[in-house]
Every structure is written in structure tokens, then in C-alpha cells.
Amino acid sequence: MKEVLTNPSAGYYMSKDVFGEKGDFITSPEISQMFGELIAIWLINEWTKCGKPTPFQIVELGPGRGTLMSDVLRVFSKFKMAESDFSVSLVEVSPYLSQIQEKCLCKTQNEKISELPIDSLHYKESKSLYGSPVRWYNHISDLPRTFTLFLAHEFFDALPIHKLVKVDQGWREVLIDLNREDSTLRYVLSRERTPASLYCRENEVRKDLEISPQSSVMIQVMASRIHQDGGIGLVIDYGHEGDKTDTLRGFKNHKLHDPLVKPGTADLTADVDFSALKWAATHPRSVEDWKANLTFGTVDQKDFLTRMGINMRLEKLLASCRNEKLANDLKSAHRMLTDPMEMGSKFKFLALYPVVMEKILLKYPPPGFS
Ligand SMILES: C[S@@+](CC[C@H](N)C(=O)[O-])C[C@H]1O[C@@H](n2cnc3c(N)ncnc32)[C@H](O)[C@@H]1O
Numbered sequence: 294m295k296e297v298l299t300n301p302s303a304g305y306y307m308s309k310d311v312f313g314e315k316g317d318f319i320t321s322p323e324i325s326q327m328f329g330e331l332i333a334i335w336l337i338n339e340w341t342k343c344g345k346p347t348p349f350q351i352v353e354l355g356p357g358r359g360t361l362m363s364d365v366l367r368v369f370s371k372f373k374m375a376e377s378d379f380s381v382s383l384v385e386v387s388p389y390l391s392q393i394q395e396k397c398l399c400k401t402q403n404e405k406i407s408e409l410p411i412d413s414l415h416y417k418e419s420k421s422l423y424g425s426p427v428r429w430y431n432h433i434s435d436l437p438r439t440f441t442l443f444l445a446h447e448f449f450d451a452l453p454i455h456k457l458v459k460v461d462q463g464w465r466e467v468l469i470d471l472n473r474e475d476s477t478l479r480y481v482l483s484r485e486r487t488p489a490s491l492y493c494r495e496n497e498v499r500k501d502l503e504i505s506p507q508s509s510v511m512i513q514v515m516a517s518r519i520h521q522d523g524g525i526g527l528v529i530d531y532g533h534e535g536d537k538t539d540t541l542r543g544f545k546n547h548k549l550h551d552p553l554v555k556p557g558t559a560d561l562t563a564d565v566d567f568s569a570l571k572w573a574a575t576h577p578r579s580v581e582d583w584k585a586n587l588t589f590g591t592v593d594q595k596d597f598l599t600r601m602g603i604n605m606r607l608e609k610l611l612a613s614c615r616n617e618k619l620a621n622d623l624k625s626a627h628r629m630l631t632d633p634m635e636m637g638s639k640f641k642f643l644a645l646y647p648v649v650m651e652k653i654l655l656k657y658p659p660p661g662f663s
Contacts (some may be wrong), residue, residue: 294453294541294563295507297556305557306387306451306634310604318544320447321529321594321636322361325626327365331601332527335661336365336442337372339525342657343650348378351399354433354511356383365444366398370423377489380413381427382436390431395419398427431584433514441524442578443515443645449565450530452511452542454503455489455547458482464490469553478553487566492577501538503563509573516574516586526574526645532565534591540564550553567591567643577625587651588646595637597661598630603614 298305311317311633321328327432340349349640351369353362369375374599381398385391395401395417402421415428416433430436466487492504515526533540545559552561571588607627614620631637644659 294561297552298451298453298539299560300321300557303532303557303658304387305351305560307392308387308389310358310390310393311560312633316496317546319547319641320357322364322628323662324629324636325623326364326435326597327603327606327627328338330368330606331598332361332444333365333368334443335527335659336525337369338375338660340466341543342603342653343440343525344525345377346440348380349442349524350380350382350437352382352433352436352444353518354384354443354445355451356385356394357390357447359383359397362394363397363445366421366423366425373507374661375423375425377447379425381421381425381439382441383427384430384433384436395427396425398422403509403587420660426453429631433511434525436454436518437645438522440522441518443519443524443528445515446529448530449505449508449511449528449570450532450562451560453562454505454563455487455500456503456539456545457490457493459500464493465488478556492552499536499538503538503540505563505568507509509569511544512570513577516645519645520577523647526643528565528570528643528645529594530565531639532591534632535568537564537566555605565641567641570643586644587648587654589646589654589659591641591643592662593632593633593638594640594642595631597642600661601658603631605626 296304301307301309308652313319313323335376336351351365351553355638356362366381376453383394385394387525391642394401395404397418398421400422404417406417409415409418415430419427421427438526456465458467466483466489468483470479470481489506491503494504519526540562541552541563543552543559545563550559574586574588607623609619610623614623629635642661644662
């Protein structure tokens with residue numbers, strides 16, 4: 294899955310724009326500005342609750358076309374956040390998508406790539422339309438150490454999973470093999486236990502499951518930064534609470550696609566196991582992180598957006614809309630984002646806070662979560 298999505302020469306994300314009507318799938322920020330605007334309000338509210346610490350950075354993991362960050366920065370500028378000392382850090386493994394993000398957020402092209410010192414941890418830098426520094430990183434561990442607002446929308450579902458099946462002898466991993474007769478790919482079961490099976494929980498009742506050690510490592514780095522440097526995390530994705538089994542699938546031209554056919558030409562994705570993410574985020578990796586973080590959620594996208602005021606925002610946008618087609622598009626975007634039969638229930642929101650905020654959160658719980 295990792296090779297298929299992010300191999301430097303043939304990976305799915307590495308050399309094309311895969312989003313939107315002309316691509317293979319559409320994401321919530323691409324559907325409507327309302328999505329990113331409400332997330333921006335949530336971030337400003339929670340940052341204010343922390344005492345408006347500066348300097349700070351806003352980090353997005355896997356920013357796609359940069360649309361979500363662009364909507365967030367526009368709202369930040371309306372709230373005069375540009376006057377605060379903050380920077381934008383993007384964790385993006387695809388050089389091609391980083392160019393689209395740069396165009397979207399900074400209106401520059403390959404700014405300051407050649408001038409970077411050899412030991413620089415970011416691979417590119419520019420300035421947003423509102424004047425904040427924007428830097429691109431390959432890995433979450435490379436991010437600067439400072440108070441951080443983390444955003445991850447449809448990021449964890451793109452991280453590789455291992456598929457495990459319980460047979461009489463114990464856990465066996467589903468591996469991918471080459472069919473010698475016709476050179477197609479096929480699934481096979483490992484003869485012995487593989488290292489991935491060590492990640493199965495003792496009390497696991499499912500006989501068929503997917504685990505993502507890379508997702509656990511990523512969220513632990515996020516949790517550790519939040520604990521050590523201060524910050525808040527918001528993770529949004531489709532997923533479950535540790536009860537689903539077989540969810541790996543491919544998408545091409547907005548249709549389901551067999552993951553083993555023409556790998557690299559279609560998106561691969563698996564539902565996020567939020568119970569595993571929460572476990573990893575609250576079980577520290579090292580002694581410095583000995584105090585666990587706090588998690589809130591998951592809550593359904595429909596509930597989060599409704600509690601954050603999407604109905605009011607729709608009314609406001611409709612009131613200033615003079616064009617009937619645009620008004621209909623707005624209504625249909627609102628329905629897609631919130632209808633339980635569309636994205637309203639499938640997508641979940643999870644928030645992460647440092648344990649030092651426990652008392653404040655008891656008094657002022659995170660908006661959108663209850
Ligand atoms: C499904 S897209 C989501 C894009 C965007 N967040 C949105 O919702 O429109 C996944 C994004 O994560 C990036 N990505 C995938 N694997 C990554 C990894 N291991 N490290 C950093 N970025 C990665 C992809 O290049 C892409 O930008």
C-alpha cells in the first residue's frame with residue numbers, strides 16, 4: 294500500500310492531481326468552503342482557550358490540493374490572526390501535490406527550494422497570501438518544536454495497513470503474491486506468524502482485521518509533541534471504533550476498483566481504526582511522555598458541523614447569493630457534508646489535548662463534540 298501510493302517514481306499520489314470531479318474521489322474541503330471555515334473557527338476557539346500561545350504553528354498532514362488550509366487561513370486573516378506570530382507547516386510526501394499546494398496558498402512556484410541549506414528539515418518554503426511563512430516537510434518528526442495546532446483530514450486512511458486472519462494455528466498475515474501463470478497479483482496467507490501479528494490486542498474478538506502500525510507511530514509523534522510542546526490535534530476521517538474487518542479498497546474515477554489491478558493507477562484506502570489511534574495517543578512511547586493525553590470523540594461529521602453552526606453559515610451564504618445555480622450548489626454541498634447517507638455519518642472527528650488542559654476542558658468542553 295505504501296509503495297502503491299507513495300513510491301517516488303510510480304506512486305499514485307506522486308505525479309498527478311487525483312482530486313475532484315475529474316479525478317478519482319472528492320473530499321469534504323473540496324465540496325464546500327463551509328467545511329474549512331468551521332474547522333478554522335474551532336481551531337481559533339481552542340487556541341484562545343489555551344491562552345493564545347505564540348509563536349505557534351498550524352500543521353496539516355497530507356494537505357492534498359491545499360484547499361482546507363486555504364479556507365482556514367482566510368478565516369484566520371478575518372480574525373486578525375496574521376497579527377499573531379504563526380507559521381504554516383505542511384507534511385506532504387508528494388512533490389507534485391506540494392506544487393499545487395504552493396500555488397493555492399502562496400501563488401508562487403517552487404519558491405526557495407534551491408536556496409535552502411543542505412541540513413534544512415523542510416524541503417521548500419514560501420509565504421502565504423496573508424504573509425505567514427509556509428514550509429513543507431516530508432515527515433511529522435521533522436516539524437519544528439513549538440505550540441502546534443494539528444489537522445489531519447483524510448490522511449490516516451492513506452497510510453498502509455496489514456491484513457490479518459485468525460486460523461487454528463493463530464494469526465496469519467494476508468500477503469500479496471505474483472500469479473506465475475498470468476503475472477497477475479493475488480492474495481496469499483503467510484505460512485507462519487509475521488511481525489505485524491504482534492500488534493493484535495490480547496482480547497481481540499475479530500477473526501479478520503486490519504492494523505496500521507504506521508498510523509499508530511504517526512499519532513504517537515503527534516501526541517508526544519502535544520504533550521511536550523503544547524498543542525491540539527483534530528483528526529477527521531472515515532473509520533470505526535475497532536469493530537470492522539475487511540475495508541481495504543481502491544477508487545478510480547469515483548468507482549470502486551480492485552486494489553490488485555494496475556496498482557498505482559487508483560487510490561487505495563482503508564477505514565481508520567479510531568480505537569487503535571486513541572489507544573496509541575494515550576499510551577506514551579517514552580518516559581518523557583509519561584502523562585497520557587486526552588482524547589474527545591469520535592463524533593459524526595454531521596453532528597460536529599451542525600454544532601459548529603453549518604446551518605447558520607449556509608443561511609448566511611445563501612442570503613448573499615444572487616445566482617440560483619450557486620445557491621443550489623451550496624444546498625447540495627451542505628447535504629453531502631451532513632446527510633448520514635452521504636458523508637454525515639461515515640466521517641468522524643477525533644480531538645487530542647494535553648492532559649494539563651483537563652480542568653479547563655471540564656469547564657469548557659471542546660465545541661462540536663457534545
Ligand atoms: C486522501 S489525500 C487527502 C487530501 C486532503 N487532506 C483532502 O482532504 O482533500 C491524502 C494526502 O496525504 C498525502 N500523503 C499520503 N501518504 C503520506 C505520507 N506517508 N506522508 C505524508 N503525506 C502523505 C497525499 O500525498 C495526499 O496529499
